[in-house]
Amino acid sequence: MKRNLTTAIEKWVAGGLKFVGQLSILSLPEGGYELRHAEDADKPDLDTFHSPSKARSISFFDNAGEYRPLKTAPNLQHGWRLVLKDAAELRAALDHFYPAMTAVWLSHLENALTPVALRDTLNRQTGMYAATKRLQDEEGQELVGRACAASSCTKRILWNFGPNQPLTTLEADKLPPAPHNESKPPSQMPLLCHEACNILVAACREVVKKRERAAGPPPDPSAAHPTPHPTPHAAS
Numbered sequence: 159m160k161r162n163l164t165t166a167i168e169k170w171v172a173g174g175l176k177f178v179g180q181l182s183i184l185s186l187p188e189g190g191y192e193l194r195h196a197e198d199a200d201k202p203d204l205d206t207f208h209s210p211s212k213a214r215s216i217s218f219f220d221n222a223g224e225y226r227p228l229k230t231a232p233n234l235q236h237g238w239r240l241v242l243k244d245a246a247e248l249r250a251a252l253d254h255f256y257p258a259m260t261a262v263w264l265s266h267l268e269n270a271l272t273p274v275a276l277r278d279t280l281n282r283q284t285g286m287y288a289a290t291k292r293l294q295d296e297e298g299q300e301l302v303g304r305a306c307a308a309s310s311c312t313k314r315i316l317w318n319f320g321p322n323q324p325l326t327t328l329e330a331d332k333l334p335p336a337p338h339n340e341s342k343p344p345s346q347m348p349l350l351c352h353e354a355c356n357i358l359v360a361a362c363r364e365v366v367k368k369r370e371r372a373a374g375p376p377p378d379p380s381a382a383h384p385t386p387h388p389t390p391h392a393a394s
């Protein structure tokens with residue numbers, strides 16, 4: 159059955175959805191929707207835009223004008239509002255702010271989302287990222303606790319460290335949300351991480367490379383098996 163994400167979003171908002179990541183959503187009395195930074199709820203003098211594509215340029219930079227490599231980092235810029243004429247525009251704007259996150263949430267609600275353990279993600283890396291296969295458990299857990307903490311990323315993590323290894327270094331609010339109650343939809347749509355992002359994979363590589371650089375070059379195999387000295391010729 160083909161699913162309709164726009165209709166699903168329309169229903170979520172009608173059912174009480176008010177927040178997505180750092181965004182607040184308001185249904186306007188005249189029809190349509192408004193998006194703004196949730197912390198700008200009471201600010202009167204926001205810059206107003208009417209195109210969902212404006213969400214893309216807003217999402218690129220933080221308050222200081224610095225580029226945001228991770229769209230789900232908790233540093234979305236303030237000071238704007240987007241007025242959108244219908245649910246299709248709302249869907250498009252949400253997808254610019256948080257790519258694929260509404261579709262992932264719908265898949266989660268339909269029990270159609272398969273999380274991928276970090277070890278599985280790393281084990282299929284090739285080229286320069288193949289080094290991530292050598293990530294040690296302890297350094298990997300420590301890295302996830304730092305790189306994926308709430309202060310770095312607003313997503314909740316569905317994946318395990320390894321197929322039978324839970325994550326051990328994250329706060330409870332970073333782990334999977336409570337099962338969804340159909341009769342009481344949440345007012346906040348969680349942003350879900352079902353597979354490690356490229357930024358975490360690159361950080362895994364950096365941890366491995368740093369350890370290996372510190373350890374120095376691998377031992378010279380010829381030193382362990384020195385070339386035998388030639389047998390001296392018998393004196394004639």
Ligand code: SF4
Nearest residue numbers: 306311351354355358
């Ligand atoms: S792996 Fe997921 S939770 Fe961690 S930083 Fe990337 S997107 Fe966020």
